[in-house]
Amino acid sequence: MPFLSVMTILLIYQLVGELIVREFNMTVPGPVIGMLLMLFSLLVKRSFADQLLKPTEMILSHFSLLFIPAGVGLMIHLSRLQDEWLAITIALLSSTVLGLLVTAWTMMLMTKLMNRNPK
Amino acid sequence: MNDYSAIWVYLAASPLFGLTLTLTCYLLALQIYRKGRGNPLLTPVATSIVMIIAVLSVMDIPYDSYFSGAQFIHFLLGPATVALAIPLFYQLSKLKKIWLPMTVAVICGITVSGFSAYFIARALGASTETILSMIPKSVTAPVAMGISEQINGLPTLTAVFVVITGVLGAIMGVWLFKLFKINDDNIKGVAMGVTAHGLGTATSLQINQQMGAFAGLAMALSASVSAFVLPFVLSLINP
Numbered sequence: 001m002p003f004l005s006v007m008t009i010l011l012i013y014q015l016v017g018e019l020i021v022r023e024f025n026m027t028v029p030g031p032v033i034g035m036l037l038m039l040f041s042l043l044v045k046r047s048f049a050d051q052l053l054k055p056t057e058m059i060l061s062h063f064s065l066l067f068i069p070a071g072v073g074l075m076i077h078l079s080r081l082q083d084e085w086l087a088i089t090i091a092l093l094s095s096t097v098l099g100l101l102v103t104a105w106t107m108m109l110m111t112k113l114m115n116r117n118p119k
Numbered sequence: 120m121n122d123y124s125a126i127w128v129y130l131a132a133s134p135l136f137g138l139t140l141t142l143t144c145y146l147l148a149l150q151i152y153r154k155g156r157g158n159p160l161l162t163p164v165a166t167s168i169v170m171i172i173a174v175l176s177v178m179d180i181p182y183d184s185y186f187s188g189a190q191f192i193h194f195l196l197g198p199a200t201v202a203l204a205i206p207l208f209y210q211l212s213k214l215k216k217i218w219l220p221m222t223v224a225v226i227c228g229i230t231v232s233g234f235s236a237y238f239i240a241r242a243l244g245a246s247t248e249t250i251l252s253m254i255p256k257s258v259t260a261p262v263a264m265g266i267s268e269q270i271n272g273l274p275t276l277t278a279v280f281v282v283i284t285g286v287l288g289a290i291m292g293v294w295l296f297k298l299f300k301i302n303d304d305n306i307k308g309v310a311m312g313v314t315a316h317g318l319g320t321a322t323s324l325q326i327n328q329q330m331g332a333f334a335g336l337a338m339a340l341s342a343s344v345s346a347f348v349l350p351f352v353l354s355l356i357n358p
Contacts, residue, residue, distance in 0.1 A: 010198035017201070028346040029265025031200035036343060038204035049208050056202040059195070063317055064164045065145050066196045067260035069137075069189035071168040071282050073275030075175065076182050080249065080276070087243035091236045091253060092280065096287045099232025099257055099314035100295055103337075106227045107306045110220030 006055040013038050131180055137188025144170040157325055160290065162318055164282050196261035200342070203259075207339040214336060221309055222344070225337055228313035229345045230352055232257040232284075248273050254349055256280040257288075259316040262342045270350055281316065288315025289322040308333030313341050 017034030020026070026033070042049045074081070081088065130136055148166035155161040175185055186193070214221070236253040252272035255263040260281045267277035292311050301307060304327060311319035312334035320338050324331030 007198065010201045013201045014197045029200075029262055029269070031197045031265065032262055032343055032346045034197075034201040035204045035207075038201050039208055042204060042208040043211075049205060052202075052205050053209075056205045059199050059202050060206065062145075063199055063259075064162075065141075066192055066199055067278055067282065068141055068145060068164060068167050068171070069186060069193040070260065070264060070275055070278035071164060072141075072171050072175070072185065072189065073182065074168060074279045075172045077273070077276050077279060080246070081279075084240075084245045084249055087240045087245040088249065088280075090243060091240035091245070092256070092283055092287060094239055095232050095236035095253075095256075096284055096291060096314060097295065098235045099228055100288060100292055100310045101299065102231040103224050103228030103310040103313045104296070104299075104301050104306050107220050107224035107309055108301075108303070110223050111217070111306075114220060 001051045001055060003055050003058075006052060009052075010034075010038075010056075131178060132184050134188035134191070136180075137185040138191055139188070140171060140174060140185070141167070141189050141192055144174075160286070162286055162289070162321075164318075165286055168282065196264070200259075200261045203339050203342060206335060207343075210332060210336045210339075213332065214340075217305070221337065221340065224309055225313050225341045225344060226348055228310070229257055229341050230348060232314055233345075233349055234352065234356070236280075248276065252276040253280055254353060255345060256284045257314050257316060257341070258345045258349075259338055259342050262346060266346055266349055270353055282318075285315045285318030289318045292319060292322065293326070304330040305333045309337040312337030316341075 013034040014031050015034075016037060017032070018030030020033050021028060021030045042052075144167040145163060148161075148163035148170065151166055152158075152161045152163045171185070174180075175182070233254040233256060236256060237250050240250045240253055251270055252267055252274075254270060254272065255266040255277055257263075258266065258281070260278055263277050263281045264274040266272075267274045288311065292307070292315060296302075296307050296310075301310075307326075308323050308330035311323045311330070313319075315322070316338050320331060320334040323334035
């Protein structure tokens with residue numbers, strides 16, 4: 001599928017997502033609803049996914065580029081980071097360790113429970 | 120001489136400058152990352168951000184002028200998030216067998232990493248905007264910024280926390296799994312994808328394909344459920 005068509009399709013899904021969020025006063029970002037709608041469309045029509053695969057791979061391979069402009073926003077928060085650096089550092093470090101371990105342990109526990117009681 | 124500086128002042132404030140600077144620094148950062156054999160400390164996002172801030176400070180250009188150009192890149196976060204549905208769709212068959220343990224692990228993981236940061240930072244006296252902006256820090260950037268906006272955090276501050284968390288998770292994950300003898304690739308992948316989003320996924324892919332696939336799956340799943348879960352948990356804590 002030509003790149004321009006793919007971009008247009010993605011924008012239409014995002015737009016519909018934004019409209020739904022506004023209409024129903026949801027706390028979910030519009031693009032997430034757009035993503036779920038897209039997933040639903042793909043489940044209905046599989047050939048759609050094969051057409052979109054290549055062009056979207058190109059967009060997603062540079063996903064990290066897209067959050068640089070926001071990350072540079074660090075410069076407007078420098079004074080805040082200077083004031084609160086200790087709290088921020090400790091919070092980010094310990095929560096990352098906790099997040100990794102809790103996720104891994106929950107998954108291990110759940111897998112064990114499900115193997116003990118097969119459906 | 121005066122003509123030159125007049126042109127320069129004009130160019131530095133035009134959108135062209137911010138856009139070109141972002142792309143140039145990103146490509147340079149990718150080169151550095153490859154030279155450093157994918158060392159997570161050299162992750163291209165972090166390096167680019169440092170380079171761009173250095174250039175802007177030296178040239179005394181405010182963030183707003185920079186962003187007038189960089190917003191064209193920033194804007195693409197929306198359609199790129201929609202595009203995440205495609206890789207997620209191709210992984211769905213893998214999800215069938217393990218969807219229940221994984222969904223529970225993803226929900227527990229994003230809640231614990233977001234709210235442990237919230238409570239620890241609050242106990243250490245951080246401001247309200249800071250602690251709110253920390254809640255979505257483990258989710259991939261575009262979604263995290265959207266959530267941050269919804270819960271009255273500062274989206275740009277959240278983006279900074281997202282990048283830092285990604286780098287920390289990618290570095291500490293490998294080391295923690297060894298320390299706690301967690302050996303299953305599926306489980307390691309899910310933990311990396313949930314906690315360290317795209318940067319965790321990239322690191323997992325370098326370890327092996329299986330771990331990378333599960334990290335990507337967990338990242339996409341957490342991007343879609345966290346937008347529902349995190350604001351809900353916050354409303355329970357802070358009615």
